[in-house]
Amino acid sequence: MLKKQEPGHELVSLPELESHSSLDTEQVVQPSLAAKKEFTTNLIGWILQGGVVLSSIVILIGLFMMSLQPDKFAPQKLESFPQTFSQVWIGLLTLRPQAVITLGLLLSVIGVL
Amino acid sequence: MTITTLVLLLLLFSIFYVGAVVVVGQHQSFQHGKYSWIYPALIFLGSIAAGLLGSLVGLGGGVLIVPLLTLVFGFPIYFAIGASIISVIATSSGAAAAYVRDHMTNLRVGMFLELSTTTGALCGAFLAGLLAQNILSIIFGIILLISAAPLVFKIGEELPQGVKNDRWANWFHLNGSYPDHHLHREVSYQVTRTPLGLAMMYLAGLISGLLGIGSGTFKVIALDEIMRLPLKVSTTTSNFMIGVTAAASAGIYFSRGDIPPLIAAPVALGILIGALIGARLLARLSNKVLRIIFLAVIAVAAIEMVLHGFGIA
Numbered sequence: 091m092l093k094k095q096e097p098g099h100e101l102v103s104l105p106e107l108e109s110h111s112s113l114d115t116e117q118v119v120q121p122s123l124a125a126k127k128e129f130t131t132n133l134i135g136w137i138l139q140g141g142v143v144l145s146s147i148v149i150l151i152g153l154f155m156m157s158l159q160p161d162k163f164a165p166q167k168l169e170s171f172p173q174t175f176s177q178v179w180i181g182l183l184t185l186r187p188q189a190v191i192t193l194g195l196l197l198s199v200i201g202v203l
Numbered sequence: 204m205t206i207t208t209l210v211l212l213l214l215l216f217s218i219f220y221v222g223a224v225v226v227v228g229q230h231q232s233f234q235h236g237k238y239s240w241i242y243p244a245l246i247f248l249g250s251i252a253a254g255l256l257g258s259l260v261g262l263g264g265g266v267l268i269v270p271l272l273t274l275v276f277g278f279p280i281y282f283a284i285g286a287s288i289i290s291v292i293a294t295s296s297g298a299a300a301a302y303v304r305d306h307m308t309n310l311r312v313g314m315f316l317e318l319s320t321t322t323g324a325l326c327g328a329f330l331a332g333l334l335a336q337n338i339l340s341i342i343f344g345i346i347l348l349i350s351a352a353p354l355v356f357k358i359g360e361e362l363p364q365g366v367k368n369d370r371w372a373n374w375f376h377l378n379g380s381y382p383d384h385h386l387h388r389e390v391s392y393q394v395t396r397t398p399l400g401l402a403m404m405y406l407a408g409l410i411s412g413l414l415g416i417g418s419g420t421f422k423v424i425a426l427d428e429i430m431r432l433p434l435k436v437s438t439t440t441s442n443f444m445i446g447v448t449a450a451a452s453a454g455i456y457f458s459r460g461d462i463p464p465l466i467a468a469p470v471a472l473g474i475l476i477g478a479l480i481g482a483r484l485l486a487r488l489s490n491k492v493l494r495i496i497f498l499a500v501i502a503v504a505a506i507e508m509v510l511h512g513f514g515i516a
Contacts (some may be wrong), residue, residue: 131303134310139300142293146475149468153243156465173460191464195471198293199453 141201148194156187242276247469249275250290254477255484258298262419262445268470269343274507278466280339284331285461288449290474291411295446298478302439309379309432312394313440313447316425319401320408320444321451327412328452337512339413344508346410355498362390366431371397381436392433400430411445412452419445 171188172178178196181189253267268290272283302308331339368378372394380391407421419441426437456462 131306131310135300135304138296138303142296142300142475145293146472149472152464153468171460171464173458188464191468192462195289195462195464195467196457198289198296198471199450201292201296 138201141198145194145197145201148197149191150194152187152190152192152194155185155190159187243465243469246272246276246466247473250470250473251477251480254290254294254474255481256477257474258294258442258478258481262423262441268474270508272466272470274511281459281461282463282466284339285456285459285463286467286470288453288456289462289467290470291449292446292453293471293475294478295442295444295449297475298482299439299443299446301482302442305382307381307435307439308443309377309381309436309440310443311375311379312377312426312430312432313443315375315377316401316404316422317444317447319404320411320422320448323405323408323410324412324448324451325408325455327409328455329412330409331413337514339512341509341512342413344505344510344512348502348505362386362433363392363431366393366395368393369395369397379436381433383433383435390433392436394430394432396429396431400425403429408448408451411448412455418448 172181172186172192178189178192182193249271250268253271257267268287269280269283272278272286273280299308303310372378375397377394377397378392380389382388383390403421403425407418407425410421411418419438422441422444423437426432426440427434432440453462
């Protein structure tokens with residue numbers, strides 16, 4: 091029995107295809123390719139959306155941590171932030187809000203990759 | 204698959220190698236500037252508006268963020284550019300996710316052209332560190348004006364006619380189809396003048412890296428005007444691409460200290476919310492109204508930026 095994979099579903103039987111003995115291989119393979127393309131497209135869409143949601147959550151956590159600090163709006167804070175991956179890592183270990191926000195921003199970049 | 208791998212290698216090279224060798228802390232201090240609780244709140248609200256307007260015409264919103272931060276809030280342009288790079292990435296990811304799932308985006312065309320765009324973005328990000336603030340402002344304003352001009356002539360067209368695949372489009376299977384809910388049918392389309400489109404995409408990448416915008420206007424022009432894709436496919440594919448292009452130069456801006464979290468965070472969140480609202484509004488508004496609104500916004504922002512560059516604003 092010929093089988094066809096539909097998008098997001100398991101392999102299903104296609105009895106109607108059996109009656110058409112003249113169907114060539116290409117016609118049978120076509121639905122499989124379409125299903126694969128559909129799956130890949132949906133996967134890319136979900137990865138993009140997941141990256142945005144995750145980075146937004148991390149940024150919000152960082153902003154919340156920042157709001158708990160007494161001198162949170164000092165102009166000096168604008169320039170004293172981690173600028174390398176190692177500085178971000180050290181900042182995360184010491185729970186610095188700016189490092190957490192930067193991690194969220196970097197996650198948004200990684201989401202695109 | 205090969206093209207995707209090449210683009211990924213370029214992006215990784217940009218973020219983890221090129222970004223690491225750029226000198227850190229080359230800008231003058233901003234400690235004389237002002238900052239209070241009202242700043243992130245207003246930046247957030249302003250970014251929602253920018254994201255809303257930007258997403259309506261598929262540009263991501265970053266094009267409006269730089270004027271907003273420099274002219275309204277008085278931040279140095281390198282901070283504004285760094286924040287806008289992040290906002291472009293977030294907007295692109297958020298809006299593109301919906302467009303990709305709806306099969307509006309031509310991923311094959313997007314990734315193929317990203318080879319050219321990513322290379323341009325790397326070059327642009329290097330050049331940005333060598334140019335003065337006022338020159339960047341003038342360049343940015345002029346580019347905005349140039350970008351807006353083609354939109355005037357595209358108000359009436361629904362679908363491009365008489366387009367045939369060129370040799371490159373046949374080789375790489377760049378043609379495709381998308382479901383058009385306005386026309387109530389699946390629209391098939393072909394792709395032409397691919398080499399010219401690649402050249403235009405390099406320019407778009409260069410501008411993106413230079414000015415911290417997604418340069419969606421240039422991408423839409425390349426896809427719509429040069430390669431003759433349907434407008435909806437052009438804008439959605441451009442939306443997908445602007446984030447990838449911006450990611451290529453993000454590493455350099457990050458290492459240079461141009462992405463201050465206290466500015467970039469409210470911008471990214473605000474732009475994202477605005478873009479999501481804009482994506483929902485898009486279906487209910489006509490293209491003509493949208494383009495008229497955006498043309499007005501772009502014109503005002505461009506003139507302001509040029510004046511600012513000359514020290515008049």
